[in-house]
Amino acid sequence: MFLGKKKAQQIENAIQNTPPRSDQSYWANVKRQFYKNRLAVWSLRIFYAILFIAVFADFLSNERPLVCKLDGKVMFPVLKQYSVSLGIGQWEQQFVTKRWNEHDYQFVIWPTIPYSSTSIDKLNRSFVGPFDEQRVKSLRWKHLLGTDELGRDVAAGMIHGTRIAISVGIIAMSISSLIGIFLGSIAGYFGDNRLQMSRIRLILNLIGIVLGVFYAFIARGYALGEGAAEGGGFMMQLLLSFGILFGMMILVNLLASGLKRLPGLGKRVNIAADLLVMRLIEVFNSIPGLLLILSIVALTKPSIVNVMIIIGFISWTSIARFIRAELLRIRNLEYIEAAQAMGFSEARIIFRHAIPNALTPVLITIAFGIASAILTEAFLSFLGIGVAAEEVTWGSLLNLARSNFPAWWLAIFPGTAIFITVTIFNLIGEGLTDALDPRLKQ
Amino acid sequence: MFKYIVQRLIIFLPTLLAVSLVAFSLSKLAPGDPVELLVKGQSGESGQKASVQAYEEVSRRLGLDLPVFYGALTTSAFPDTLHLVIKKSERESLSNLISQYGNWPQISDYYLSLKSLEREVAYFPVDTAISLMRNTISRHVKDLLINNKDSRIAFALSEIKTIVSDSSSLNTLQPLATQVADNYAKVKSEATVFKNYIPSLNWYGFKNQYHHWITNFFKGDFGFSYLDSRPVGGKMWDALRWTLIINFISIILAYLIAIPIGVSTAVKKDGLYDRVVTTVLFILYSLPSFWIGTLLIVFFTTSEYSPWLNWFPTGGVTDLPSSTPFFTRAIDIMHHLALPIFCVTYGSFAFISRQMRGGMLTVIRQDYIRTAKAKGLEEKSIVWKHAFRNSLFPIITLFAYIFPAAIAGAVTIEVIYSIPGMGKLAVDSIVARDWPVVFTILMFAAILTMIGNLVADLLYALADPRVSYGNKK
Numbered sequence: 001m002f003l004g005k006k007k008a009q010q011i012e013n014a015i016q017n018t019p020p021r022s023d024q025s026y027w028a029n030v031k032r033q034f035y036k037n038r039l040a041v042w043s044l045r046i047f048y049a050i051l052f053i054a055v056f057a058d059f060l061s062n063e064r065p066l067v068c069k070l071d072g073k074v075m076f077p078v079l080k081q082y083s084v085s086l087g088i089g090q091w092e093q094q095f096v097t098k099r100w101n102e103h104d105y106q107f108v109i110w111p112t113i114p115y116s117s118t119s120i121d122k123l124n125r126s127f128v129g130p131f132d133e134q135r136v137k138s139l140r141w142k143h144l145l146g147t148d149e150l151g152r153d154v155a156a157g158m159i160h161g162t163r164i165a166i167s168v169g170i171i172a173m174s175i176s177s178l179i180g181i182f183l184g185s186i187a188g189y190f191g192d193n194r195l196q197m198s199r200i201r202l203i204l205n206l207i208g209i210v211l212g213v214f215y216a217f218i219a220r221g222y223a224l225g226e227g228a229a230e231g232g233g234f235m236m237q238l239l240l241s242f243g244i245l246f247g248m249m250i251l252v253n254l255l256a257s258g259l260k261r262l263p264g265l266g267k268r269v270n271i272a273a274d275l276l277v278m279r280l281i282e283v284f285n286s287i288p289g290l291l292l293i294l295s296i297v298a299l300t301k302p303s304i305v306n307v308m309i310i311i312g313f314i315s316w317t318s319i320a321r322f323i324r325a326e327l328l329r330i331r332n333l334e335y336i337e338a339a340q341a342m343g344f345s346e347a348r349i350i351f352r353h354a355i356p357n358a359l360t361p362v363l364i365t366i367a368f369g370i371a372s373a374i375l376t377e378a379f380l381s382f383l384g385i386g387v388a389a390e391e392v393t394w395g396s397l398l399n400l401a402r403s404n405f406p407a408w409w410l411a412i413f414p415g416t417a418i419f420i421t422v423t424i425f426n427l428i429g430e431g432l433t434d435a436l437d438p439r440l441k442q
Numbered sequence: 443m444f445k446y447i448v449q450r451l452i453i454f455l456p457t458l459l460a461v462s463l464v465a466f467s468l469s470k471l472a473p474g475d476p477v478e479l480l481v482k483g484q485s486g487e488s489g490q491k492a493s494v495q496a497y498e499e500v501s502r503r504l505g506l507d508l509p510v511f512y513g514a515l516t517t518s519a520f521p522d523t524l525h526l527v528i529k530k531s532e533r534e535s536l537s538n539l540i541s542q543y544g545n546w547p548q549i550s551d552y553y554l555s556l557k558s559l560e561r562e563v564a565y566f567p568v569d570t571a572i573s574l575m576r577n578t579i580s581r582h583v584k585d586l587l588i589n590n591k592d593s594r595i596a597f598a599l600s601e602i603k604t605i606v607s608d609s610s611s612l613n614t615l616q617p618l619a620t621q622v623a624d625n626y627a628k629v630k631s632e633a634t635v636f637k638n639y640i641p642s643l644n645w646y647g648f649k650n651q652y653h654h655w656i657t658n659f660f661k662g663d664f665g666f667s668y669l670d671s672r673p674v675g676g677k678m679w680d681a682l683r684w685t686l687i688i689n690f691i692s693i694i695l696a697y698l699i700a701i702p703i704g705v706s707t708a709v710k711k712d713g714l715y716d717r718v719v720t721t722v723l724f725i726l727y728s729l730p731s732f733w734i735g736t737l738l739i740v741f742f743t744t745s746e747y748s749p750w751l752n753w754f755p756t757g758g759v760t761d762l763p764s765s766t767p768f769f770t771r772a773i774d775i776m777h778h779l780a781l782p783i784f785c786v787t788y789g790s791f792a793f794i795s796r797q798m799r800g801g802m803l804t805v806i807r808q809d810y811i812r813t814a815k816a817k818g819l820e821e822k823s824i825v826w827k828h829a830f831r832n833s834l835f836p837i838i839t840l841f842a843y844i845f846p847a848a849i850a851g852a853v854t855i856e857v858i859y860s861i862p863g864m865g866k867l868a869v870d871s872i873v874a875r876d877w878p879v880v881f882t883i884l885m886f887a888a889i890l891t892m893i894g895n896l897v898a899d900l901l902y903a904l905a906d907p908r909v910s911y912g913n914k915k
Contacts, residue, residue, distance in 0.1 A: 222538055222542065283461075286891050292884070298873060379732055405744050408741070411741075
């Protein structure tokens with residue numbers, strides 16, 4: 001969305017046409033160029049701040065005290081929350097029956113925002129604004145950014161939303177980077193006529209995929225369905241299925257290594273890897289992404305994790321294109337030839353020698369991709385599709401403004417957060433693009 | 443060039459097939475039974491016999507009694523006739539039973555005896571004295587039909603057994619009830635679980651749901667909406683009108699404003715004007731349109747904040763009936779559409795301006811511009827006659843990218859301003875699981891995107907002969 005097709009084409013061409021570099025300090029060069037761009041550097045600093053908020057969200061906004069002394073015992077409830085949610089620890093009876101702010105602490109330090117995103121303040125229900133009169137004990141308990149209809153603190157929701165937005169960006173992009181780098185490097189390194197395998201390996205691999213899918217997903221369809229219905233076990237069942245598929249592929253390839261010595265079976269066949277991957281990319285680019293994400297997300301059980309995974313699986317294409325372009329250039333460099341001459345395996349050359357030198361352009365796509373993933377997630381939760389109703393995100397907060405016009409704070413704060421986050425990632429992306437190739441600077 | 447076009451057209455078909463397969467399999471994975479939805483909408487509460495008939499009729503009309511796809515990779519325990527069980531919930535429970543026990547012949551016996559018990563119970567002469575017990579039995583039978591968990595089945599079977607043996611008037615059901623229980627015991631005792639681990643490939647031929655749908659699609663018959671039984675084509679056409687109006691106006695506006703701004707900033711590069719405008723454009727480009735849309739609708743459509751901020755209507759496309767004179771109605775519609783059009787426009791406007799500025803900058807650096815300057819031509823004529831024309835064409839080709847993107851991008855704005863366009867139709871149908879509509883919109887959006895990409899690439903190649911689309915070696 002943010003990387004117009006033309007711009008992508010330009011970057012791709014620039015990568016391919018960059019002359020072979022002799023100096024080893026390519027990274028240092030890119031870094032130096034990047035740090036010349038003041039706007040990009042400031043965006044990076046803001047990103048660190050946002051990352052800090054996302055990581056320490058529980059310590060910044062929580063209905064539990066950071067440290068408290070109750071009945072002569074010093075406790076760290078925010079830390080303890082982690083052990084409780086992992087199932088190791090357990091809350092004392094007094095905390096289950098009584099709200100956190102109703103205890104008589106001898107000594108207590110509250111987080112900056114003494115509310116969680118889900119804690120409900122019954123006294124300040126139905127949209128109390130930051131400047132409205134709030135029924136709170138003291139200024140310390142004021143809802144700085146107002147409350148929503150249920151009386152949930154908006155500032156707490158914003159902090160929690162930061163964590164969600166950043167994790168959507170990072171997880172979705174990790175998935176798409178994995179897919180994109182894998183497919184793109186295969187296409188770029190092997191091109192159309194360098195990927196060869198023995199005939200038997202090709203045949204066995206095709207059979208292996210069919211059988212693997214059969215044993216992993218079709219024969220286990222019932223177990224998977226049961227897992228999904230019960231909720232908890234689904235991930236385990238799914239992992240087991242992927243394990244079966246993976247094991248099948250390994251088995252088949254071992255078999256092929258043994259069988260290829262037989263006459264006739266070992267004949268090499270050529271696989272047009274580049275062609276296949278490029279066609280796949282074209283198919284993915286023709287599918288209207290937002291509509292597809294909407295329809296998939298509407299099917300799955302509302303959960304933010306599903307949203308992350310789906311966005312990741314759909315947005316790998318530009319990473320694959322950039323990596324491919326970079327590897328088309330790298331594969332002709334002398335050091336790769338040297339590695340081949342030394343008899344290293346293809347996998348080792350690709351993963352140890354080629355890909356590490358091709359990662360810079362991927363950073364550009366990742367920066368733009370995080371922006372677009374965050375925007376997509378915000379949009380989905382704005383529509384209320386795919387995100388559980390009790391989950392508070394920037395998009396869901398913004399959506400509340402639509403149902404209640406007087407609540408201006410719900411329209412302004414979450415939107416600003418989305419805007420700032422998206423903008424800094426775009427600026428970082430632009431900065432990286434300029435740093436990679438100063439000629440692209442307009 | 444010709445080769446390139448042919449190449450692109452060849453890709454067209456597999457892509458469309460891939461999109462159609464994705465849409466189709468999504469609809470098959472969707473929980474819920476569309477037939478149930480339609481039947482409920484049609485008949486309301488009528489007799490059991492009528493509802494069973496209605497169910498069969500509707501699923502036949504929708505073609506849901508056919509096998510799903512041309513073929514299937516299943517386990518050898520599955521029969522190739524399972525699609526003949528029309529009711530979706532029963533089919534699912536049967537397939538779960540097969541996965542558990544792997545012996546279709548026994549399961550089929552069990553299912554058939556269960557069905558005849560159901561029929562028997564339904565036609566049992568109604569007598570006020572036993573109607574309560576009859577209803578209990580029928581509830582348990584229904585439970586048996588849709589459950590595959592051993593504990594649930596055992597419970598229902600024992601309940602039926604006690605009721606039947608206790609009541610003398612229901613005694614006639616005794617043999618059937620015992621038969622069901624016996625058949626179920628057989629299913630359990632003669633399980634052949636190993637069959638679930640033998641793959642088998644079934645071939646159903648061309649009479650299947652997917653084939654049916656895709657051939658109809660290419661014939662222009664998009665089926666009927668599950669929600670209101672209207673033809674999908676008609677629904678889409680109504681919606682498309684509004685989306686087209688908004689997008690055409692906004693794209694024209696965007697070009698009209700963006701081109702002069704792009705050119706003027708490029709000419710005055712690095713001046714104060716350029717820097718201010720470029721920054722503003724970047725901010726506009728990064729502003730999420732659903733946020734701006736929400737802000738505008740919150741602040742400018744009601745007198746909530748101040749009576750003189752109530753400039754625009756809150757949503758919809760018009761308040762007037764269709765009988766009002768065309769001109770008044772058109773003005774009212776424009777009044778309604780002003781905010782949405784603004785929201786759709788500013789993003790593409792910023793994008794086009796940035797592209798225009800970039801294009802101009804590359805052209806201005808060229809030698810022939812320096813020659814023109816050296817000749818002593820006027821600044822104005824250099825800019826507009828020599829530079830502008832050469833930088834314009836790539837901008838026009840942008841249109842082909844922007845148009846499909848705009849149609850998908852209008853989703854947000856249409857939802858916020860409740861405009862009955864394609865975007866809103868898509869979201870509403872997705873939420874309501876109205877698959878025929880979702881299919882068609884997905885397919886059309888994909889076709890539009892592909893055509894847009896193709897046209898853009900071709901125009902680009904036409905405009906700039908240096909671009910080659912042959913095989914670069």
